[in-house]
Amino acid sequence: MSSYVIRGARLLGNDPVDIVFADGVITAVGPGAAAEVSGHDEIDGTGLVALPGLVDLHTHVREPGREDAETVLTGSRAAARGGFTCVHAMANTEPVADTAGVVEQVWRLGREGGYCDVQPVGAVTVGLQGSQLAELGAMADSAAGVRVFSDDGKCVSDAVLMRRALEYVKAFDGVVAQHAQEPRLTEGAQMNEGPLSGELGLVGWPAVAEEAIIARDVLLAEHVGSRLHVCHLSTRGSVEIVRWAKSRGIDVTAEVTPHHLLLSDDLVRGYDPIYKVNPPLRSNDDVEAVREGLADGTIDIVATDHAPHPMEDKECEWSAAAFGMIGLETALSVVQQTMVDTGRLTWEQVAAAMSTRPASIGRVTNQGRPLAVGEPANIVLVDPAASRTIDARDTASLSRNTPYAGLTLPGTVVATFLRGRPTVRDGELVTPLSKEGVSA
Amino acid sequence: MITNLLSAGDLDRTDAIRILDTAEELLGxxxxxxxxxxxLRGRTVVNLFFEDSTRTRISFEAAAKRLSADVINFSAKGSSVSKGESLKDTALTLQAMGADAVIIRHHSSGAPHRLAQARWxxxxxxxxxxxxxxHPTQALLDAFTMRRHLVESTGTDLAGKNVTIVGDVLHSRVARSNALLLHTLGAHVTLVAPPTLLPVGVEHWPVETSYDLDASLEKADAVMMLRVQAERMNASYFPSAREYSRRYGLDTARLGRLPSHAIVMHPGPMNRGMEITADVADHVRSVIVEQVTNGVAVRMAVLYLLLGGASGEPEASEEGTS
Known part of the structure; x- marks a missing residue:
């Protein structure tokens, strides 16, 4: 029997309420709602903000294939520490998640771990090769119930193939999440193309390579009447194209990563590959543009693009290093710093951008729900007044490639509940009592 | 004096002139x-070359040996590097062998910065x-050569001199280092190239740029031709080697448009017939062979100033590496 009462937490950052839940379902919410209950496990919510459990639409868990970098279990644990109750596992594993068998394996590993729901993303094309559609319907019909399809890491650059994918997934209400990167314009690209790439002698990754694909794809989505999701949008021009598309009524959604909200390309100056990521860190003007876009709703969601890599793939010269940075455990703090503490988003809007809308885009029906009676008790408690200095070693991920080491960021996750059971309490992971017997 | 030489931009005017003046003494x-x-008797200098460059390696080797340093040549070809050993492990190995200086040539931009800043x-x-x-020592030897011809005295910079650098600026480490150092020394630099071979953001560099070589010759005190690899044309940077030569190559007709005191430079190796004709390469105004001679003196000066008595004990700290 698991029943909990959270006393006096600020629901979505508003006035304090009590939240009561039992057997995974919220039974009472409101000021003084806890007065009439007894025998529940008590949690003092004073000063804490209660949000629906966060949902990440863009996580790399590396299993199967690169279990040295991350597994479904370790990625889930990092997610729980970051306040997530659901993550979408990207398809660029080895083997690629392009069959029902692979997506069901990932989905099952997530359930066995018990730290958060792991919703696999299916590849759009066989082996991410960009030449033949994967069996999208089989993945949709599998136990994993895949609704998001992406060749992330690679762009579906062939216009006809992209058109067909957009059309085909309509049969099961799927969405294509595009990694927008024109391949010919980015051959050998190492960093944002701008004054600094010229100075540092690194091959540039021009904004136009992202914007050209987004422009093409929103027009394709309009033409065939499909919905499109744009992964990790990173430039001012991309924000403007998506804003234009939405004004035309095109069914497009877009995500921005925490690192593109906070960091800019001048960090590349020292050639430390910890800052090497794809799409690359952009200019300060682009950082401002994606903040504006998130604030005005042009950008729908924040997604982490959590990309673990082993140490040796980052402790090397720039061009030899892997692209990517981890981000599950720092995402909410970065959003608080860049958007909440600057007055650009309320906590209610953060809940929409990091829980409600990503769940809706991914068609995950039992996540991103309001914190109301009868709803699943997926809850995260955040202490917005706390701050912490990021230590790369203090992570549940198997990898340490965080770009925030040494930075002091606001906000800590005090507790995370997945269907009424704590996965994090007092800031520490709680071992699930799952029947599969996961060891801590 | 600086402790590493990673970029020509690391040198202020005082340091740069000090290196040039020291090179002048060592040239003797x-x-x-x-x-x-x-x-440098008893000091160990490692030539760590991940990329073939016999010219640069023997220049550094001669410089170190003339200062009595022990020289170890570590070439990536045929070593453990080709079997996948990382830059970090290579550096730790050299550290364990007691290298006092590591001269690194690498195909990856920024590799020397990683070596220095990660403290491997x-x-x-x-x-x-x-x-x-x-390629900062190339820029130093170029500045040294210019100073000997255009200023002819020690202790001075290149204030007011016009230097035209022509060719594949986009892919050229020589152009980047020269633009920085020549600016520090007060020279006016004009980069001439087809628009495809100028980097994005070049308008932020302390230089002028031009697409027209002929218009950039009449005021030049020195013209420096950069090596252009013919394979660039396969990536559509220009239509053909012939067209490149016609528009951006230095031939005797263009040589005639230079002021009579102007010198012709090239960092080598030259593509005779591509960016420079054989007549011009071997012309009396060409100082290309002298650049090679000066390279040894300049590299001696750099080693002397970085490792000599002036910079103190490099082995003083006891930080661990893991």
Missing amino acids: VASRPIKKLPT TKGAVINAGDGTHE
């Missing part, structure tokens, strides 16, 4: 019957060319 050593000074080696790091980034 090369003309003696016994070309050796005892300055305690020795001084000298950039001998990294990717398409920089």
